[in-house]
Amino acid sequence: MGRAPDTGSSTLELTIVAAAFLLLVSTAIAGGRIAIAGQAVEAAAFEAARTASLARSASAAQSQATATATRIIHEQGLQCADVGVRLDTSGFAKPVGRPARVGAAVQCRVPLADLAIPGLPGSRLLEAEATSPLDTYRGRES
Numbered sequence: 001m002g003r004a005p006d007t008g009s010s011t012l013e014l015t016i017v018a019a020a021f022l023l024l025v026s027t028a029i030a031g032g033r034i035a036i037a038g039q040a041v042e043a044a045a046f047e048a049a050r051t052a053s054l055a056r057s058a059s060a061a062q063s064q065a066t067a068t069a070t071r072i073i074h075e076q077g078l079q080c081a082d083v084g085v086r087l088d089t090s091g092f093a094k095p096v097g098r099p100a101r102v103g104a105a106v107q108c109r110v111p112l113a114d115l116a117i118p119g120l121p122g123s124r125l126l127e128a129e130a131t132s133p134l135d136t137y138r139g140r141e142s
Contacts, residue, residue, distance in 0.1 A: 030112055037110045038126050040076035044069040045128040048085060049104035053132035057141035058089035061102060069106045080108040081123055092140045100134040 048065040055061035066085045073083055084107035091100030106128055113122040134140065 033112070034110065034124060034126070036076075037078055037108065038128070040073055040078045041106050041108050041126045042128040042130070043076070044072040044108075045104050045106040045130040046132075047072050048087070048106060049102055049130040049132040052087055052089070052102040052104060053134050056139065058092040061089050061092070062087050065102075065104055069104070073106075073108060078108060079111060081111055082109050083107070091134050094134075094140075096137060096139060099136055100140075101131045102134060103129060103131045105129045 048069040051068040052061035052065040055064050065087050069085045070083055073080055084105075086105040086107075088103035088105075091102050094100040108126050109123045110126055111123050
């Protein structure tokens with residue numbers, strides 16, 4: 001009595017291994033994309049806060065911080081579905097001679113739908129916050 005030939009079993013095994021390998025590679029790409037995007041958002045928040053702290057008024061700080069955050073995100077090659085910048089300019093209302101700071105929060109929705117990983121959402125919202133001190137003895141306008 002001989003055994004039946006295993007015709008086709010190696011093809012089936014290769015298909016299963018290839019599918020698992022592609023899923024592993026796609027997951028690594030998604031993780032890398034999220035990590036790089038997170039670093040870019042953190043850099044944008046830091047630069048936005050720093051730029052805002054150099055402005056003379058709260059309104060100038062808002063416009064300059066938004067422009068800086070958007071520029072940094074685009075320079076990093078990040079494809080955000082939408083970019084949001086919130087700025088805490090309450091420090092501009094403090095009188096000169098008192099310590100104050102400016103805070104910036106940057107949000108970016110990173111698209112992930114093109115990775116086609118089962119169970120992965122279509123996008124992920126990343127947010128980073130940073131603060132920067134205002135010059136204590138420099139004139140301010142609120």
